[in-house]
Amino acid sequence: MANDHGSLEPSTWDPALDAVIAAPDHHKVLFENDRVRVLEVTLEPNDEEPVHHHRWPSVFVFDAIKPPVHDFAPDGTQLPPNRDVIQAIQSWDGQGCLVVHMAPQPAGRVLNGSDQTLHGIRIEMKV
Template identity: 30%
Template sequence: MAQDPVVTDGNQYKVILENDQVRVLEHQDQPGDSTQQHHHPAFVLYAVSPFKRSITLPDGKVIQREFKAGDVIYSPAQTHIGKNVGDTPTHVIMVELKAPAKP
C-alpha cells in the first residue's frame, strides 16, 4: 500500500489538526511540482486558490482536475501521484476521515 503523504512529501503536506475522527492537512506546491505515490483515506478537499492538477492512479489512468478558489469536493479513498500542471501554485486544505462518528 502507498504511504502517507506527510511521509512521502513532507515538503508539500503539513498536518494542521489531528484527532481520533479526522486528520486535516494543508498541501502547497508550485507549478511543475509532483508528489510521490501516496494514499489518502476518504477526504474532503477545499481549494484555497485556483490550480490545475493531473492525478495518476496506480493502474496508469490519468485524471485532469481544475479547481477554482472555494471549490469543495468529496473523494473516496485514493492512491495516486499528483502533479501541478498549471501556472499557479496549489494550496488546499484536506480533511481526511478516519472512522465513523461515535454516537
C-alpha cells in the first residue's frame, strides 16, 4: 500500500484508499456523476474507520455528531485538533446541522469517541 499521507497532490493519492473503497462500511454513495459525489457517512459510537482519504474538496453536513472525535494518521499517531471537522465541532453550539467546508483529506482514520452515532452527508466536488 502506498503511503500517501505526506503527498500534497490529491491526484497522486492511492486509489485503493478512496473512502468508498477502503471504508465501505462507513461511506455509501448516494449519487455520483462526473462533477459531484454524494456520500452518506456513518460512524457508530466508539467505532474507528479504516485508513482512507477524500481527494476532493467537499461540504459535509452533519445531522448527528458529538465530541470527542479523533483523527489519526495512517501510522496511528493522533493528529492535532486542527483539521476542518475537529475545529468545527469544537466551535459548534450543538444546534441544527453542522456544516463544514472541507479541503481534500489525505489518508487517515477517524475514531468516534462519543456515545452517539456520527451521521452526515458529504458532497464532494470533483475538480
